[in-house]
Amino acid sequence: MTQNDQTPGPKKRKKKKAPHIAADLSDPKGRERAERELVLGDHGFLRESFQNLHQISPEMWRANQPNPRQVREHARLRGIRTIINLRGESTKGYYLLEKEACEAEGVTLVDFQVFSRDTPKVETINAARELFDTIDYPALMHCKSGADRAGLMSALYMIFRQGMPVAKAMQQLSGRYLHVKSGKTGMLDAFFDAYLTDTKDTPKPFLDWVNEDYDPAEVKAAFLKTFGNRFQLDRLLRRE
Incomplete structure (x- = not known):
């Protein structure tokens, strides 16, 4: 029997990962574990001196994932009253420590999850508009790197809150903020580009276009049809 004649054996089932159990911050070992998850597991050591911090209006800032010290600085030096966490709620140390720091500083932490490698949902865009109309300012929003999800939401903030044209607002998605257009994160650019293309000859308000x-x-x-071989770049960057 040749190798090609052999029938494949049963496929091995992938073991399901056990759910992540949140560290107990009241326990010294639990706190140590949470800090390790922040610094090593979430690459917090890279963000210790580089926050990708930018002020996009007198009332709004954007950044990467803050550690507790940086949360205190945002509250005390910049008067930040609301932090919008674009990564969503988590049991990991980076989130637990941020939540604790916000509570200690009297900062409201809002969990508003968005995604960097997919086109934004209609309901997410409408929810973002409501969010910007209801939070207390000054505010800061962040994802992990401060590049893609923060860029999307910064553009939406400028459209909804500042009344800025879409072509100008989408400059929040640029290399200046470490955004990569040539990977799957380029779907965020494609979303805004679709609006500009569809309304080039027949102008239409942005939110009307989104909903209709x-x-x-x-x-x-x-x-994705024009994406080509660029998936390799995404694997290299290992974006969330």
């Missing part, structure tokens, strides 16, 4: 014409699946499919 925008098809996330269609924009995503068109982007």
Whole structure:
């Protein structure tokens, strides 16, 4: 029997990962574990001296994931009253320590999860508008690197809160903030580009286009069709 004639054996099932159990910050060992998850597991050591921090208006800042010391600095030096966490709630140390620091400084922590490698959902865009109308300012929003999700939300903030044209607002997605357009994160650019293309000859307010014409699946499919071999870049960057 040749190798090609051999029938494949049963496929091995991947073991499901056990759910991550949150560290107990009231216990010294638990706190040590949470800090290790922040510094090593979440690459917090890279953000110790580089926060990718930018002020995009008198009332709004953008940054990467802050550690507790940086949360205190945002509250005491910049008067930040609200921090918008674009990564979503988590049991990992980076989130637990941020939440604790916000509580200690009287800062409201808002968990508003968005994604960097997909076209934004219609309901997410509408929720972002409501968010910007209801939070206490000054505010700061962050994802992990401060590049892609923070860029998307910064652009939406400038459109909804500042009344800025889409073409100008989408400059928040640029290399200046470490955003990479040539990877899957380019779907965020494709979303805004779709609006500009669709309304080039027949102008239409951005939110009306989102609610009446925008098809996330269609924009995503068109982007992936021209994506080519650039998936390798995403694997190299290991973005969330």
